[in-house]
Amino acid sequence: MIERIHLRILQQVEKQGSLTAAAGVLHLTQSALSHTMKKLEQQLGTDIWLREGRSLRLTQAGQYLLAVANRVLPLLNLAEEHLGQFAKGERGALRIGMECHPCYQWLLKVVSPYLTAWPDVDVDVKQKFQFGGIGALLGYEIDLLVTPDPLYKPGLKFEPVFDYEQVLVVGKDHALASTAYVKPQQLTREVLISYPVDIERLDIYNQFLLPAGITPRRHKTIETTDIMLQMVANGRGVAALPRWLVEEYAAKMDVVPVRLGARGIAKQIFLGAREADTTIDYVRAFIELARQPSDATGKVCNSSD
Template structure:
């Protein structure tokens, strides 16, 4: 019945649209591919696609098989990669997805000693997972997800590595710099700099401003921490960042951090992994290294 080959064909049809292009992508002749799929349709007792001019369109049965293909094929490829590395005497690769913009400086502190201890392991840090990291982890596109906002799933394990306080950052000359903590109303006339993340996923909005039915005068997006804090130091606006990160920059910039609300906003950084894979030696050692790095 269904075999891996069939799943790859359906995925190729979806990606390329025509039987000819799908066959070329799989290094097969069109007739061989067509014959194999007709045989499958006979076994299943139902068609899995229909012609739409020169293109092929998957029907309900085909889409159901495609859903299986999208879930299973990445696992095949991931396992084959690991087996290939074992056969070559290589330890493996560690693909890290980042959902935490300000965590890159912290990650560098983790990676530096790790690379010395595990020279056989290749590390790849991927930045294109702004709150899309969960699907990347489930689909075997990454091996570890660094996030302050875990979305718990039965197949995943999120391990806390360190806690911190999310703080408001202002210029040392800003009127708010005289306060220990701020209220939502204090920010009504301010320009707020943030990373390019949806406001509903930013703690300054979701845990502070929005519940109080308040907002800022202007919200501007800046991609890099350095530029953001230079703007804050120059009195162009305010920001909200992890306290440990602000403390580092406060050594060289005229900035000050304040509590966000009287109780503050307490957060944790988590490493997300697929359940059971934390026992893989080089992956487990990375988690251990992260838990001891601040």
């Protein structure tokens, strides 16, 4: 009864704003489009949308069907893509979503040997602003989610693949550079630089500052790691990053890692996937490669290294 064309029409009318524009995108006449949806309404016994002057307003049934379209159509598109790859003897594609800014450098060190080992698999990496995190994984927009903060949902599986320590980054000449560890109170006069992430998801806030009732003098956000560390090296603020990443940059910038608290902040990078996909050979291979022991810079070490 409900066909793919019905779902596509709903999506396009919502996206384009009118029947005429949607008909043009779908290469249909407006009358054909209207007839198709009118016939569906008759079969369902309910209106999909109501006319208000020249505009259309989705009914409750129409809103529900649009939500179905937004879930089902990506699945159908993905199925056709995969089946086409199978028909051509191709392995497939691995779409990775990055929910962790500094993890990008770590990911590069995993992707390189993976591409060599799996030449028939295409790899695409999406930054967070290009997808919706858990929703993208559940909606089949991505196949793997790289995150330090897994959100467990039915049908998803998260596996820890890399341990690291979150540290404070200061300039070489900063007063805290020579201390064994920093206390929350010592950051009350500092400008804290971070990636543009909600405060509740920043470890330095939720695991270090806020439990002590402390806030920095000012909080500044910067999108790129290089600029952030340039600011820190020039005494414009401090930041919190993985120790391995700071030590890698310390070879070319005047920055120093300092432990956050006497015990430090231990973290892990997780790879999340749909549970049903964890048995796919090239997905499983990426997870296993990511779990291999790494050197101090986060570089994956092969047994021959």
